[in-house]
Amino acid sequence: MPAVLSGCSDSPQQSEAAPFDENDESTPTSLVTFLYDTVIEIQAYCPQELLDKVEDRLVFFENIFSRTVSGSDIDMINHAAGEPVFVHPETIDVITQAIGYSELSGGLFDITIGSVVDLWDFKNETIPEPAALEQALKHVNYRTIELGDETVTLLDPAAKLDLGGIAKGYITDDIARLLREGGCESALINLGGNTYALGSRPNGNPWHVGLQDPNQPRGTVFGSVDVCDKSIIASGINERSFTKNGVSYHHLINPTTGMPLQNGVASTTIISDRSTDGDAFSTITFLMGLAKGLDVAKQYGGLDVLYIDTDGNTIASEEMRYESL
Amino acid sequence: MTLTTGNAKTLRRSILAIAMLLLAALLSLGAIRIAQGSAADNRTVQVLDGDGVQHSFPLAENGTHTIETERGSNTIEIKDGSVTMLFADCPNGDCIEQADIHESSEMILCLPHQLMVSISSDTTDADNTIDTVAGL
Numbered sequence: 057m058p059a060v061l062s063g064c065s066d067s068p069q070q071s072e073a074a075p076f077d078e079n080d081e082s083t084p085t086s087l088v089t090f091l092y093d094t095v096i097e098i099q100a101y102c103p104q105e106l107l108d109k110v111e112d113r114l115v116f117f118e119n120i121f122s123r124t125v126s127g128s129d130i131d132m133i134n135h136a137a138g139e140p141v142f143v144h145p146e147t148i149d150v151i152t153q154a155i156g157y158s159e160l161s162g163g164l165f166d167i168t169i170g171s172v173v174d175l176w177d178f179k180n181e182t183i184p185e186p187a188a189l190e191q192a193l194k195h196v197n198y199r200t201i202e203l204g205d206e207t208v209t210l211l212d213p214a215a216k217l218d219l220g221g222i223a224k225g226y227i228t229d230d231i232a233r234l235l236r237e238g239g240c241e242s243a244l245i246n247l248g249g250n251t252y253a254l255g256s257r258p259n260g261n262p263w264h265v266g267l268q269d270p271n272q273p274r275g276t277v278f279g280s281v282d283v284c285d286k287s288i289i290a291s292g293i294n295e296r297s298f299t300k301n302g303v304s305y306h307h308l309i310n311p312t313t314g315m316p317l318q319n320g321v322a323s324t325t326i327i328s329d330r331s332t333d334g335d336a337f338s339t340i341t342f343l344m345g346l347a348k349g350l351d352v353a354k355q356y357g358g359l360d361v362l363y364i365d366t367d368g369n370t371i372a373s374e375e376m377r378y379e380s381l
Numbered sequence: 382m383t384l385t386t387g388n389a390k391t392l393r394r395s396i397l398a399i400a401m402l403l404l405a406a407l408l409s410l411g412a413i414r415i416a417q418g419s420a421a422d423n424r425t426v427q428v429l430d431g432d433g434v435q436h437s438f439p440l441a442e443n444g445t446h447t448i449e450t451e452r453g454s455n456t457i458e459i460k461d462g463s464v465t466m467l468f469a470d471c472p473n474g475d476c477i478e479q480a481d482i483h484e485s486s487e488m489i490l491c492l493p494h495q496l497m498v499s500i501s502s503d504t505t506d507a508d509n510t511i512d513t514v515a516g517l
Contacts, residue, residue, distance in 0.1 A: 088429060088497065090492075090495045093492070094492065094517070095490055095492070095495075095497055097513070179472055179473060179493065180472060180473070181473055244512055244513050246513050246514075246515075248517055249514070249515060249516045249517035250515070251513055251514075251515040253512075253513075257512070263512050263513075264509060264510065264511050264512050265511070265512060265513055265514070265515055266486060266511040266513070266514040266515065267514070267515055267516060268514055268515065268516030268517065270516070272480065273478050273479050273480045274475075274478070274479040274480065274489075274490065274517060275479050275480035275481075275482060275487055275488065275489060275514075276480040277487075277511065277514055280511055288515040289515060289516075290515050290516035292516055294516070294517075295516070295517050298473055323516065325515065325516070
């Protein structure tokens with residue numbers, strides 16, 4: 057299926073700040089760092105000072121959203137024993153949006169899944185005991201989150217928040233905003249595979265973003281999309297996964313069983329304007345399966361969806377345009 | 382057969398012409414070789430290790446390279462323009478079970494060791510070169 061975009065002349069939200077030196081198209085400034093338990097890569101046609109601000113902002117989010125950073129907002133909420141916790145506005149905002157995705161997905165997307173996630177160790181290939189899972193599942197319910205203007209309360213003291221299904225998308229949107237406000241009109245943001253193509257290539261052509269084949273080793277690209285000012289995010293069985301005794305286990309957990317969902321879907325890719333939407337809906341559409349996932353995405357609007365099943369077949373929503381390699 | 386003076390001059394001119402043609406051909410061949418040499422693959426393999434140190438190796442030179450940090454050991458192999466993670470002492474083999482890379486948009490990622498292998502971009506990259514990859 058051919059890509060249809062040939063230019064990015066209608067790129068939105070152009071900043072009034074001075075653009076980067078257009079004569080220096082071949083040398084973007086770049087940032088590579090390890091945060092959020094993954095690698096962050098940003099290449100931007102903008103001054104280095106702006107990328108320094110971006111790095112500070114990335115560290116800021118690590119320090120408020122990470123469950124494993126002592127004293128982060130999420131760490132404080134998870135250990136508050138049911139008491140309200142004063143948090144940053146960004147934490148209120150991301151949790152508010154997460155609850156919205158929980159409601160529209162009927163609870164398939166649920167950031168209170170932390171107690172279940174705790175039992176899985178994909179690095180050391182640990183499978184939880186069924187009894188432990190059963191116990192943890194009792195504390196998965198987004199309705200136990202109570203939001204105040206500045207506070208978050210987990211009404212179930214044993215519940216645990218995990219922003220793994222939304223944080224990188226939310227942060228990506230924030231970083232894209234920061235870059236635009238700083239005058240950057242051309243950049244690629246990649247937070248552990250969550251990508252955002254800001255503007256266009258310096259020559260005005262769309263960014264050319266590859267799509268990981270979920271049935272093949274990391275780095276195997278099966279297709280690509282040409283995009284401008286779009287987020288491209290995939291959730292797949294290849295990420296954070298292991299095989300033990302012939303059984304594959306991946307990180308896309310069914311919140312009703314606590315086990316990786318095996319529904320024949322290998323990955324879903326979402327192209328959207330907002331990376332927060334892309335992050336959440338890549339999980340939601342995976343967990344819902346093909347028919348219902350496509351339907352929910354269509355109802356929400358503005359999402360292009362691509363499914364790949366475990367046999368390598370691809371099924372795309374009507375608006376999805378990608379090119380097979 | 383007897384050669385007259387005129388015939389001999391013609392023969393010398395012919396030999397001279399052939400010699401000049403051969404010389405021109407040799408010079409052209411040399412120019413082509415030089416041009417090919419200047420268009421050789423000058424890209425480098427970039428390895429960012431867990432200590433934040435950047436290592437650089439020519440992509441055109443086959444060989445193996447081991448990078449040791451406190452987080453662990455990784456050995457990459459460069460062969461015929463491709464890079465492979467040959468060995469890594471990470472817990473579950475994630476760092477090894479990855480595709481070879483041969484383009485600037487691709488990378489090998491060893492998260493436990495916070496090590497990343499990539500190929501420097503080539504300014505002559507075609508417009509259809511992939512800029513980044515969605516999904517890990």
